[in-house]
Amino acid sequence: AQKITQTQPGMFVQEKEAVTLDCTYDTSDPSYGLFWYKQPSSGEMIFLIYQGSYDQQNATEGRYSLNFQKARKSANLVISASQLGDSAMYFCAMREPGTALIFGKGTTLSVSS
């Protein structure tokens, strides 16, 4: 069965520093996708980055990168040069083909000046 684990309930970082949010997953399907979403206090879910299981390179989107370690079944999100606006809840999620997203419990990121 699919499973997503986020072990960090909360993370604290100072502006301009990099931060890594951890995510491990479990699936028996060789084809899957890994996603990160950001949920600010306003509540909307914002898609950040996607990594396919067959992708050879780690995904990057601006200041976001996904550190994909397939053998370890981990898909950590790295945010470089943190900004105050990055303070939010971050969810790791996974999909197998044709299925819905399975989400982790989330990590609350707090960025201070």
Next chain:
Amino acid sequence: DSGVTQTPKHLITATGQRVTLRCSPRSGDLSVYWYQQSLDQGLQFLIQYYNGEERAKGNILERFSAQQFPDLHSELNLSSLELGDSALYFCASSPRRSGQGVDEQYFGPGTRLTVT
């Protein structure tokens, strides 16, 4: 702005009542997914529609039902509401026309339902 719209943004109603939440997917997206986010259960998948047909069911209660119309908008109907149904309800749409594959889902702003 994801391109997915949901109405209403907020809904307050009493126990035992029935409500309808509405979602319009991004232009061209045929798949619609409904999710519920509550404090105790986290984010849970409820149901998926693809081009008008039910494609998959998750943890959806029998009191809840959904449909997708020919213009691809979808409605989630919640009946006999209980206090525990208070949650944020999201609709998401997916760009892959086949409804299969592993592609990103774009979420609407959500409907915050409060049952009193």
